Amino acid sequence: MELIRAIQLLKLNAVSTAWVDAVWDCEFTDAEPLDSTVEDEIKEDVKVFKKVYKQLLGFSKEDSTQSVWNVFGENCVSVKSLVAVLACFVLGAKAKSSSVEQRRHSLQAAAVYLLLLRIPGSVANKVFHQILFDSCLDIVLKCWPQSAGKKRKKETLKSSQGDGKSGKRPKPPKKVSEEMVIDEEDDEEEEEEVYFSAQDLLGMREDVCSLIQTLLKLLENFSLRDKPQSADSCVRLFTELTNLEPLVGELSFSEKRDVDKLQSLPELAYHGLWLLCSSSNHGEGNECRRRVFFTDCCTLFLMMRKERAKPCLLPPSQAVCNARDQAILFISQIVDEQTEATLPLLKILIQHICHQIVEKSEYRASGAQAVGRLVTKMPCQNYADFVKWLFNYSLNTRVAFRMFALDVAMVLLAQEEREADATLEPDLASYLSHRFLVRSVVYGRRSDVSPTVRAHAMHCLAQCLELPSHNATKWIHELFSSSSTAGSQTMMETGHSEQTLKRGETAQKTALTFRTIELTKHKSLAVTTRRSTDELPLAAA
Structure with missing residues (x-):
């Protein structure tokens, strides 16, 4: 049978039972490597895992009438040994210095393991192991060549500090914002540089695609x-x-x-x-x-x-x-x-x-x-609720939040104004109007305590006149028309940000508004x- 001939290429009979047990006992983490002689014999056929994959593929189809597990039993093929050998090759490309051969064998062996999981009866035969499954996924990004951006950054930093022989004092490196820095562990281990030809990259990409396609088919039922x-x-x-x-x-x-x-x-x-x-x-x-x-x-x-x-x-x-x-x-x-x-x-x-x-x-x-x-x-109800939330957000003590609230308001003003539907609560109807965004969010920040926010608010007001939305332009004209002086004065009194932002009660109110994110119920996206x-x-x- 073709399947058994393909399986024999993995030299399962040459693998000791003690080694297989050790691999499973350590849960596919720190197992002893496969005997080098056996490993070399397996590697003699560069397409060994592709051949095994091809022969197993027919058993994963819904119309398959034969059980691969019965075939294994009849031919004394140990599923435990098969998984252990596959795991050995999957984990063989964890290092950054892994060769092209190691990476391709790792990806191909991982695809075979995922294919085994697709075959009906894999759960009963205890093929699934969470650590090995996760390793098959993690190995994709470890095998795919990553750019040496870290080294380039260091070289750039050195070159930007000037030449000591020129007599000029070198400029200190610019302080980088914490938001722009990756908090990486300082690994000083020097990994051997591995270079890949275009053919190498195409081969690895083909293996990655095959693995992902196998995973997607697995997720349809598993x-x-x-x-x-x-x-x-x-x-x-x-x-x-x-x-x-x-x-x-x-x-x-x-x-x-x-x-x-x-x-x-x-x-x-x-x-x-x-x-x-x-x-x-x-x-x-x-x-x-x-x-x-x-x-x-x-x-x-x-x-x-x-x-x-x-x-x-x-x-x-x-x-x-x-x-x-x-x-x-x-x-x-x-x-x-x-x-x-x-x-x-x-x-x-x-x-x-x-x-x-x-x-x-x-x-x-x-x-x-x-x-x-x-x-x-x-829908309208959720949109109005968000605009209400955005207004409270625009009163936050952080300058970046107030600036961003203006940016979001301008994007919303560029959209078509919504009309209330039957599901909208009456007390939220006012939040659908562009009038609220113009007067309460944008115009409300024109007297902000921060000059940066004030300038941005005035710039946004000017931009409102150029928006395609006729309503936005209409509300801007209303703000500065004599007929709405009283209304504008009311807005200036109620929306005076210098007093609002300094008031402790408002900060507390804003914090409570933000707590409407259902962190307890939904555990938040972050948690x-x-x-x-x-x-x-x-x-x-």
């Missing part, structure tokens, strides 16, 4: 409901893959899509995220959706997250902005499909964007655009992701 850590690993991997290469064409989402025809890594990744959000197999209620929404936060912030590190800002390049737009499109699609379930998460996501925005104008502008596009998915160090600064707001 449940991660009781495996939250594995679900986290899937979300993290898919999110990283969305930025690994540019997307060709447009994203589309459908349950009937043929995974084998998806060749772009971002397409594969977003299909994986869609599967996690759309199926009840992978978590109770909004659990998986919450993970996905929170992880997408970094993309919306134009940030990059690394393991055990704070997010770092990415330059707002075309590729980075495209990744942000794809994330918005994906979230919008999920909200359209599952409106009732996702609206609470959308509210939290938008509030996270507002709370974690940085002061740099280009990032504020990008964040405001993201907020503007996401709130279009809200559910244990690896994240981001905490929404509610108490300090």
Whole structure:
């Protein structure tokens, strides 16, 4: 039989039972390496794992009438030994200095293991092991070559400090904002530099695509409901893959899509995220959706997250902005499909964007655009509630928050004014009007205690006259018309920010408003992701 001949290439009979038991006992972490002689014999055929994969593939299909587990039993193939050998090769490419051969073998062995999990009866035969499953996902990013950005930064810093022989005092390096720094562990170990040819990269990309396609087919039926850590690993991997290469064409989402025809890594990744959000197999209620929404936060912030590190800002390049737009499109699609379930998460996501925005104008502008596009998915009731929240947010003691509130207000003013529907509560009707945004949010900041906010508010007022929205222009004219002097005076008295921002009661009121994020009920996007160090600064707001 072809399957048994392919399995024999893995030399399972030459592997000692003691070594196999040791690998399982240490839970696939610090196991002794495979005997070098046996390993070399396996490596003699460079396509060994592809051959095994090809022969196993037929058993994973729904119309398969033969059980692979019976075949293994009849031919004395130990499933335990098979998994141990696969694990040995999967973990063989953990080091940055791993060769191309090690990386490709690792990716191919991981794909074989995931394929085994797809085959009916894998659970009964105890093939699944959480640590090994997570390792198969983590190995994708470890095998994919990463740019040596850290070394380049150090070289740039040295060159920017000037030449000591010139007689000029070198300029001290500029202080970098904490928001822009990655809190990395200072690893002084020098890894051997590995160079890859174009052919090497194409081969590894092919292996990555094969592994991800196998994972996607697995997730269609295999449940991660009781495996939250594995679900986290899937979300993290898919999110990283969305930025690994540019997307060709447009994203589309459908349950009937043929995974084998998806060749772009971002397409594969977003299909994986869609599967996690759309199926009840992978978590109770909004659990998986919450993970996905929170992880997408970094993309919306134009940030990059690394393991055990704070997010770092990415330059707002075309590729980075495209990744942000794809994330918005994906979230919008999920909200359209599952409106009732996702609206609470959308509210939290938008509030996270507002709370974690940085002061740099280009990032504020990008964040405001993201907020503007996401709130279009809200029905009138939720939209009005958000505008009310935005007004309280605009009174926050942090200058960056008040600046961002103005940016968001301008984006909302550029949209078509909403009309109240039957579901809207009467006391929220006023928040739908552009009049409220112009008078209370934008005009309300023209006497802010901060000159930066005051200047930005006046600039926004001037921009209102250029907006395509006729209503925004009308309310600006009303502000400065003689017929509304009394109304303007009332606004000046009630919205006097210098007194408001200095008042302790208002700060407390604002903090309470921010606590309307249902952190206790939903555990927040930040809390559910244990690896994240981001905490929404509610108490300090």
